[in-house]
Amino acid sequence: MHTSQKTKPRLRNYLRAWHNDxxxxxxxxxxxxxxxxxxxxxxxxxxxxxxxxxxxxxxxxxxxxxxxxxxxxxxxxxxxxxxxxxxxxxxxxxxxxxxxxxxxxxxxxxxxxxxxxxxxxxxxxxxxxxxxxxxxxxxxxxxxxxxxxxxxxxxxxxxxxxxxxxxxxxxxxxxxxxxxxxxxxxxxxxxxxxxxxxxxxxxxxxxxxxxxxxxxxxxxxxxxxxxxxxxxxxxxxxxxxxxxxxxxxxxxxxxxxxxxxxxxxxxxxxxxxxxxxxxxxxxxxxxxxxxxxxxxxxxxxxxxxxxxxxxxxxxxxxxxxxxxxxxxxxxxxSVAAAAPAPVAQADAPAAIQEIKFDHVTFAYGPDQPKLLDDFSLTVHGREKVAILGPSGEGKTTILQLLLGDLTPQKGQITVNGIPVAQLQQARPALFGYLNQAPFLFNTTIRANIRLGAPGAADDAIWAALQAVGLADVVRSLPAGLDTVVTESGQRFSGGQQQRLALARILLKKTPVLLLDEPTIGLDPITEQALMAMIMQASTDRTLIWVTHHLQGLEQADQAIFLTDGHISMAGRPATLYRDNARFRALYALDVGQL
The missing domain is CATH 1.20.1560.10 (ABC transporter type 1, transmembrane domain)
Known part of the structure; x- marks a missing residue:
């Protein structure tokens, strides 16, 4: 009797599932x-x-x-x-x-x-x-x-x-x-x-x-x-x-x-x-x-x-x-019920004057702790801003919010005063994004870099390789641009893989570069060289990058530290090093002086 009573509703559920399929x-x-x-x-x-x-x-x-x-x-x-x-x-x-x-x-x-x-x-x-x-x-x-x-x-x-x-x-x-x-x-x-x-x-x-x-x-x-x-x-x-x-x-x-x-x-x-x-x-x-x-x-x-x-x-x-x-x-x-209302789209700005996080609060779900709590940040055009903090503090979340992949529960993110929700169609022309482990496909160097701009000529590809310091390396290869990268870029070292991926986004010529731990897994010398090259290649662009390391921040216009969803320290790295004892201690720990 118990089995029958439990089974009958399930049979009706099966029929209902097929009916609404x-x-x-x-x-x-x-x-x-x-x-x-x-x-x-x-x-x-x-x-x-x-x-x-x-x-x-x-x-x-x-x-x-x-x-x-x-x-x-x-x-x-x-x-x-x-x-x-x-x-x-x-x-x-x-x-x-x-x-x-x-x-x-x-x-x-x-x-x-x-x-x-x-x-x-x-x-x-x-x-x-x-x-x-x-x-x-x-x-x-x-x-x-x-x-x-x-x-x-x-x-x-x-x-x-x-x-x-x-x-x-x-x-x-x-x-x-x-x-x-x-x-x-x-x-x-x-x-x-x-x-x-x-x-x-x-x-x-x-x-x-x-x-x-x-x-x-x-x-x-x-x-x-x-x-x-x-x-x-x-x-x-x-x-x-x-x-x-x-x-x-x-x-x-x-x-x-x-x-x-x-x-x-x-x-x-x-x-x-x-x-x-x-x-x-x-x-x-x-x-x-x-x-x-x-x-x-x-x-x-x-x-x-x-x-x-x-x-x-x-x-x-x-x-x-x-x-x-x-x-x-x-x-x-669930996706149909949660689909947001269509938003009128705007054209990509010709130049970046300001990127602004205005009292942003975000959490993954209603029962989850807040990763960002009344977070505000202004990044001016062509500024280089580093975001630091322990793991789980929401550093990558900031980039995802700026891209429009995530939506804040409170506050607003704008580019030149335009909400990012209205810039989703212009997003490929506005942002170049390099994550922690960029994927390289089992095809030629030319094809991998052209993912950033499918119609780019070889001259533009060589210019991007020159900007990331790989032009001489590629020229030394017997097949040049036709050299097969192999699956996941295993033919090249970790630093070279990151540079190839960076060349891909530089080829797009987007006004904003977003980097998520671009030097993770690299040795200190390679990391220092890659960061110097990134700074040089992004001279005329706005750069926001997430990092755990204080090395390579010398050329940053602004460094912010996240703690419990808030900015606990902010300012030019040189100023922070001079005036902030905590920053000096963190820097000494990072470079191995303690």
Whole structure:
């Protein structure tokens, strides 16, 4: 009773999920001719399998009567060979067409997912865990792929074969056709529904228990010190055992059900075969010529087991697929609900007079601590501003807010008085952004740098390489600009990789450069040389860069330190070094003087 009450609402939820679906049905309705071909070839596969057994049974029976001439069994011999070849051939055609159709659909699903993510990247970044998004990409779409291949296609083919068997039986005896149809209905409708009920109940228990187990184990691990102090190691090691035990019992119960279910289906086919033996003897046993067909009819039944048995297992997997579909539909609904109202776009400013953060407050979600709290900062055109502070203080967040990837809960960010939300279409022409680990593609140096300006001539590329100090290095290579960088730029050192990426954004000639830890992972000498080169290359541009190091700040116009979402120190580095004891201590620590 308890299982039934829990299962019924879940069944209604499945139907509701399919009814409101935007990911499954729209693609199932596409390319109907290819789908029809898949189902047709799938039916032909089992027709050939049944016909192979039929002709083989007839051939055995006919041969047992010692025909006077080989020509008396020539046609069954040819048909046996034809159906024997046709069965694997049609199976191959069904597999290759179904997988081709599914892979095509899944590629479209991935494009739809990427477009969904792109509609409001800021909302997703603020409200969705990265792991959940990766889960959607890695698991849920794959579940839909399996849903097509392991549930929809086998089920539809089985129902078509069921209809065909009923029609063929009806040609000879309508009473027998009705009996066979009802017996097969148990296999194709009753047993799958029982499988769905049992799987839904078991899946719900396993899902709830696993979630509780993860929570319990995590909480115990975070309080590990308390467990050690109170000498309750046994209680700690037993955390989650009850949940794991219940989960294992549920899985074992499902496996037992599946074994008994498959056995029951085979018993049903055995009884059906026995009924056919008795029925064919009664209908065909009166004539020796017709009696040869008796074994053939019974043998043609057995290939149907391979056709009908997967339907029950397919229905048992519906809860897993429904959860994946619900995740995707919830994502679509949440993005649609959170989509911001369209904002009139402005042209990119010809020159930067001022970038202003005006009393900005930002947190990742309503229950998260504030990374920036009433934060204000003004950067004038062509200024070089360094943002420093411990990890997790919101330094990279400032760059993301300026780019428009994130939206503050309070305050406003403007460029020349224009809110950044109105500059999103002009963003590629306004900002050049270099993150901590810029990606270099497995193609030529020319192609990698041209990502910044696809139509740039070689002269402009050489100028960008000269600006970052790589022109001589590239000229020394045998292939020059046609040298292949290799995947992730492994052909070059860390400093050279950063310079190639910087050349890419310098080629864009944007008025604002944003650098997020551009020297991370580099040795001090390479770091110093790279920062000097960056300062020289950005002479006529506004530069904002995030860094952990105080070295290389000599040419900065302004350095700000973040603490608890506020600016705790700000000013020219030379002035801070002269007047601020804390800055001097930090600088000495950074350069290794302490």
């Amino acid at each position: 935007h990911w499954f049905w729209p693609y199932l309705k596409q390319n109907k001719l290819r789908l029809a071909l898949i189902f047709f070839v799938g039916v032909l596969t089992f027709i050939c399998a049944g016909a192979l057994m039929f002709t083989s049974g007839y051939l055995i029976s006919k041969s047992a009567t010692h025909p006077f001439n080989i020509l008396a069994v020539y046609v069954p011999v040819v048909l046996t060979r034809a159906f024997g070849i046709g069965r694997p051939a049609f199976k191959y055609l069904e597999r290759i067409n179904s997988h081709n159709w599914v892979l095509n659909v899944v590629s479209k699903l991935r494009v739809q997912l990427y477009r969904t993510l792109a509609k409001d990247a800021a909302f997703l970044h603020e409200h969705q865990q990265t792991g959940k998004i990766f889960g959607l990409l890695a698991d849920d779409l794959d579940h839909l792929e399996n849903f097509y291949l392991r549930t929809i296609f086998p089920t539809i083919v089985a129902y078509l074969v069921w209809l065909l068997v009923t029609i063929v039986m009806g040609i000879f005896t309508w009473l027998g056709a009705i009996a066979v149809a009802l017996i097969l209905a148990v296999v194709l409708i009753v047993v799958p529904m029982l499988s769905l009920r049992q799987a839904a109940s078991g899946y719900a228990v396993q899902k709830a228990r696993k979630a509780h187990e993860y929570t319990t184990v995590t909480e115990h691990y975070l309080g590990l010190g308390d467990w050690v102090i109170t000498h309750r190691q046994d209680r700690f090691t037993a955390a989650g055992n009850d949940d794991a035990s219940v989960t294992q019992q549920s899985v074992a119960a499902q496996e037992r059900f599946q074994r008994w279910r498959n056995f029951a289906i085979q018993v049903i086919f055995g009884l059906l075969a026995l009924g056919l033996i008795l029925g064919t003897q009664r209908l065909l046993g009166g004539s020796q010529r017709l009696a040869n067909y008796s074994a053939a009819v019974v043998l043609s039944l057995f290939p149907l087991i391979d056709c009908f048995l997967p339907v029950a297992q397919a229905m048992a997997e519906v809860p897993l697929y429904s959860d994946s579909l619900a995740h995707l539909n919830e994502l679509s609904a």
